[in-house]
Amino acid sequence: MVISEKKLHIDRILGAVHSGSAAARSSLAASWRRSVERHGLDPAADISVSRIDPAELHGRREKHDRFMMVAAPKLDHLYRLVGNSGCGVLLTDDAGIVLDQRCTDADSDTFADWGLCVGADWSEAAEGTNGIGTCLTEQRQVTIHRNEHFFARNIGMSCMDAPIFGTDGRLLAALDVSSARADQTESYNQLIGAMVGQTAKSIESDYFRASFPKARIIVADSGDADIATLLAVDSDDIIVGATRNARKVFGLEPTGALRPRPASDIFGRDDGPTGFEKAERAAVVRALARADGNVSQAARALGVGRATLYRRMKRLGLGE
Known part of the structure; x- marks a missing residue:
């Protein structure tokens, strides 16, 4: 990496951070500003990506064991689509710790050097603006391409990420596809981003279904085919579960346990006997x-x- 390119990147970051209006105009600049003002990071810092110790990693993976089992086939499928192009697939928890990964043996050392490996901390608090951390902070799908990253040492990477929400409506994980290829284009990132978003939706839906094995699953029409809108209904017609978007669409509790209510009530079927x-x-x-x-x-x-x-x-x- 040419030194002047890193210097230009650092100047650009600091210029946006100290601008009075950049953060208001751009979500990217707002993330850069968070990185400096909230997390106290320096874009010129050249420290290695931090990794949690094996015992803590084991505990985090054990906590998410069932979720990871549900997600694994989807990670495999996504990796088969993007792995040959030099991309790696990562799954993190809600704190940005990498729990699972797919990459070729030939690329494994390169990804480890970049810190794209199991146990690495890619939260925005640790790494500033990056695909995983910014996706989790803003709870939305993002692509952070090369010099959109906060740290100058990360401007060789492209990261496409989508959030995954749990059965309680809260943020559960992030799905990431990263590449350190110099020829990775923004248009190609858009294609990969679409696959990441679809896979994240599929994982969220599969995990929801697996969490309510005895319930009837209702797929609701929310007007957005890219968002999982599912309800779990028991044998007494009581709603026992709802995805994050279903909670929003039907005015249910946004997070946590649901108040018992008949499914027929929220679908507006009030005619006839009661x-x-x-x-x-x-x-x-x-x-x-x-x-x-x-x-x-x-x-x-x-x-x-x-x-x-x-x-x-x-x-x-x-x-x-």
Whole structure:
């Protein structure tokens, strides 16, 4: 890396940080400013990427064990798409610690030299503006291309990242594809970024489904096909889980546990019977369906007499 290029980068960063308006006009400049003013970082610093000790790494991986198992096939698939172009795939926790990685054996030493390895801390507090840390800080998909990074030592990299949210609506992880190739173009980054975003959505959806194995999963239309909008509903029609976007779309608690509420309430199906009458009607309809319309058989299944079932059907507005 030419010294003058690093010097120009440092001057550009500091100029934006000390500008009275740059941070207001640009989210990138705002991140540079956070790096200096909030985290006390110097773009000229040439320290190595920090890594947590093995015991702490083991604890973090153990905490996210089920999530990592769900994510692993998606990481493999994404790596098959981008690995031959010199890119690596990384998965971090919500603090920016790399928990899992995919890269070729030929590139592993290079990625380790860049600090793109399991156990590395890529939070914005540690590394300033970078794909992983800025994605987690702003909780949105980002691409940080080469000299958009904060540290001058990182301007040879391109990083495409997307956040992953947990079943409680809170930030859970970041998915990253990084490359240190000098010929990596911004247009190519856009293509990779699209794959990263789609894979992050798929991981979030798969983890949500895996977290509610006994529930019925409802896929809702939120008007944005790139965001997971899922609800988990139990056998009593009570919503027991919702993805971050579903919480937003349906006005549910933004994070944490959900207040019990019938799924039919949020979908606006208020016509017809209510309360116990609705539950009774649903039970009768299910029994008739399982009996292929045979009233005698349905009555036996419900534990009532045939005449009693006829009376209930009449009261509930159900034809024979």
